Amino acid sequence: MGFPGTWMTESESMVYRVVPKCACSTIGQIMYYSDHGAFFDGDIHDASKGVHKWAQDHSQGPISANVKAHTSFAFTCVRNPYTRILSSFFDKICGIQRNGRRYRNNLVPMLVQKYGVEVGGADGSDDFDQIKSFRRFLLFVRDTIRFRKPMDPDIHWSAMSGHISTFIVNGGRYDRIFWTERFNDGMQSVLDAVETPHPVDLSAIPRFNESEGHGPKRAHPVEDYFDDLSMHLMYEIYHRDFRLFRYDFETPGNKMPVGEIDLDEVHAKLGE
Known part of the structure; x- marks a missing residue:
């Protein structure tokens, strides 16, 4: 099965498991910028070069080798x-x-x-x-x-835990899972853990919400x-998304997480 939905910078500075509707356009553009010093001109989901994606045949070998050896920092992002x-x-x-x-x-x-x-x-x-x-x-x-x-x-509406589990079941391990609701803190913690060809000033990065204005x-x-x-x-x-990623099921109006994500628990529960 490999690692569907997985992106990696060409420099192999970081590996990201895409979860739809969870800031994936912004994260993809940050990865692209960190390698090239410029953003991809268009929707990053349309990019066929400049970033490794599992959906591209030429990327599968490098991604598979990297993830199985855990060569690079691996992360993903979740949302209420x-x-x-x-x-x-x-x-x-x-x-x-x-x-x-x-x-x-x-x-x-x-x-x-x-x-x-x-x-x-x-x-x-x-x-x-x-x-x-x-x-x-x-x-x-x-x-x-x-x-x-x-x-x-x-x-776009299948459970986040399902997306995230494929990476684990097939031999990957996450170093960080962060929340879109605290995006700057989470993305900064990833950038602090890696070395990139081009420095990224997160405060200067726009939000690439490609779905904005569609509906x-x-x-x-x-x-x-x-x-x-x-x-x-x-x-x-x-139910697994609420529990594992610490969101408040009882209060739909509270979008913020109510506890810390336990990476060991995530790997144990989603690696079964």
């Missing part, structure tokens, strides 16, 4: 499951993607038809009941993850989207 799934809904379901089309072509029409989800019209600009539509989307998410119907789960703005506080049933579904889908 409540805000992550909301971000996936507004970006991927309600938004028009950068190619000018809906995400995964027939996905949204299927959600409209089978689950009664509204997305704000053809371009996402019409008013609609965001709370009702999100809760119906969440039922769909549960169905994809629990029953793999009507489709396999998408990387309608969230109209309500986070907690308004999650009633008792929604929270039950969230726990069913993401």
Whole structure:
């Protein structure tokens, strides 16, 4: 299986396991800048050179050798499951993607038809009941993850622990897992642990939120989207994410972590 979703700087200063919707665009651009002294011109997910990615055949050998030998500092980044799934809904379901089309072509029409989800019209600009539509989307998410119907789960809403575990199961080990909610502290701790060809001043780095503006703005506080049933579904889908990465399941409005991540526990639980 190898190391899907894994990126590495060409200088092999650091290895990163991508977790969708968790600052991956910004982290990828920081990695690119640390090697080249300039940002990639465009969405870093489209870069086919300048950074090693497992999806590129020529990168698999170097990544595999590095990770198995634990030659470089390896890290990843996580996000509160409540805000992550909301971000996936507004970006991927309600938004028009950068190619000018809906995400995964027939996905949204299927959600409209089978689950009664509204997305704000053809371009996402019409008013609609965001709370009702999100809760119906969440039922769909549960169905994809629990029953793999009507489709396999998408990387943007499959559990973070699932993404992170593939790296461990196949022989990798993380040196750091940090939170998007404390991004500067976490990313700085990575940069402090490595030597890069070009110095990175984190305070001068812009945030590369490639999904910004794709969909309608969230109209309500986070907690308004999650009633008792929604929270039950969230726990069913993401209970490992809440526990391992120390997020507050009981309080959807509290996006901040409530404890420290135990790397040994993460490796033990996700390496099984």
